[in-house]
Amino acid sequence: MPWPTRGCALNSAALRRLLQNRSFAIGATLTLFIVLVAVFANQLAPFDPTRSNFRARLVEPGAEHWFGTDHFGRDLLSRVIHGGRISLLIGCFVVIVTGIAGTTIGALAGYFQRLDNPLMRLMDALMAFPAILLAIVISATLGASIVNVVIALSIATSPHTARIVRGSVLVVREMEYIEAARALGASDLRLLFGHVLINALAPLIVRLTYVFATAILAEAVLSYIGVGPPPPTPTFGNIIAGERDFMETAPWTMIFPGLAIVTSVLGLNLLGDGLRDVLDPRMRL
């Protein structure tokens, strides 16, 4: 059975199929919900996420504090809402940086054969380090901050993205319409950015959705280990890390922030699955 060409599926028919795809619908709804909560964090959070109240330490979830309070008496719901804001922000930036770096490297390697071997061996070498270990080491060495977490996670996620872009560029490069454009006298750069990349976008979009999910998971891990954005700025990960010692008496301090991570990541993964089914059927699982 001939598969649809990778990459040329970004049109209204694809949009219709997307809207009918159940993974996409659930994933998009969850993601939209999480993004809206993050955007309107200031309006939605019932309390100041950093204000301690020592008379209300480790209060169980109830009418006043839906998610309970932590050992400083801070409202957990407000902390999770504001934490989501930072975690999503980090995810967004990682997607942007990885998108640019991965696309550039992958496109250069796929299009200019002389660059292929050196660039891809470099990516192979980066991929030999477990991504999370690489991110932990880079973030800790550069010094824990939001910017450095973004840098660390982007270095860890770019090689795989570059490999995917390279793969689709290699396919599109050999298409007849590229040959036609070249015969019309288009320069290499114009061919690459005007014709090849546009038609290699679909796998990149799918990949970047998963990168977003991975970035949120990895940010939580970095924060948990203690090399993420430093407290008191709440992130999904450092809320859990800060309450580790109270897990036995106050399990809610761990359960709710964790559920927030799972909801965000699940939403993005479903979104990615839906996009993949429609845009990039060859990758279908």
Added chain:
Amino acid sequence: MRRFVIRRLLIAVPVLALVSLMSFAVIWLVPGDPASAFADAGATPEQLAQIRHRLGLDEPFYLQIIAWYGRILHGDLGQSILLNRSVSAAIIERLPVTLSLTALSLIFAAVMGIIAGILAAMRHRSWADQSIMIVALLGLSIPEFWLGLLLIFTFAVRLHWFRAGGFVPITESFSGWFLGLALPAFTLAAVQMGFIARMTRSAMLEVLSQDFIRTADSKGLPWSVVVTRHGLPNALVPILTVLGIVTGSLLGGAVVVEQVFSLPGVGRLVIGAVLSRDFPVIQGTLLFVAVIYLLVNLTVDILYAVADPRVRLE
């Protein structure tokens, strides 16, 4: 076959050289003077110079690199600053823990993931298929450290079924070893199980739609035989690929899980080194883990050629 193996080894050489360079170069990422990161705030310039000399930071870059390559070719990863022993001794000491953890979780993940994937493919689009895929997706969306904390809370703190970590060598007591590692290994396996189940299912679905499967089915073979004898062997290559990738992720995940369960493995060694800026240990462990990953993938590539002779000709 031998030519295939040799060619594959030759490709690995430049990657290996790059990997060791990158492991070494981590220390250049330190903003400012790396030596001041180790020293107390009140260190004298002489003490700083001494630390710099000890780390070789007073040499030009190219000499540092040559010295590093020279040492690793002799199997010398340097001296830990804080542990009072060589980096290789520190790694070897902690290796049994990490090996036990990753091996046990690879077994969990592979067995359960492959079985779940095959079941889902056999009953394509049924409720069993859908529930397996939902569980797999959930597994992919849960942070390992959080799942670990939940399991500790439920099974160790509340129910007392397992111990929360603690390592007993397998040579001392198998049950002690297993009971100590069951929770961390399951935690580590959960994510990968989802991944393996999804890939196995898609590989099996692809194979099961082929003509020779219809032939095998229509000549009257029981469906289970068709799937296991005709289907599975032809889905092995993608499954092997996944197992190779998974082993890499397991090594990374082990770093986190060892931390959550307080297991004294290589992962905790590297986290401790990261937090205390013990660079020789960081460099050595990075190199060690990456070399293991490359070896695993080399083995997987060679297994491809065993599973599918066409690979050798490419």
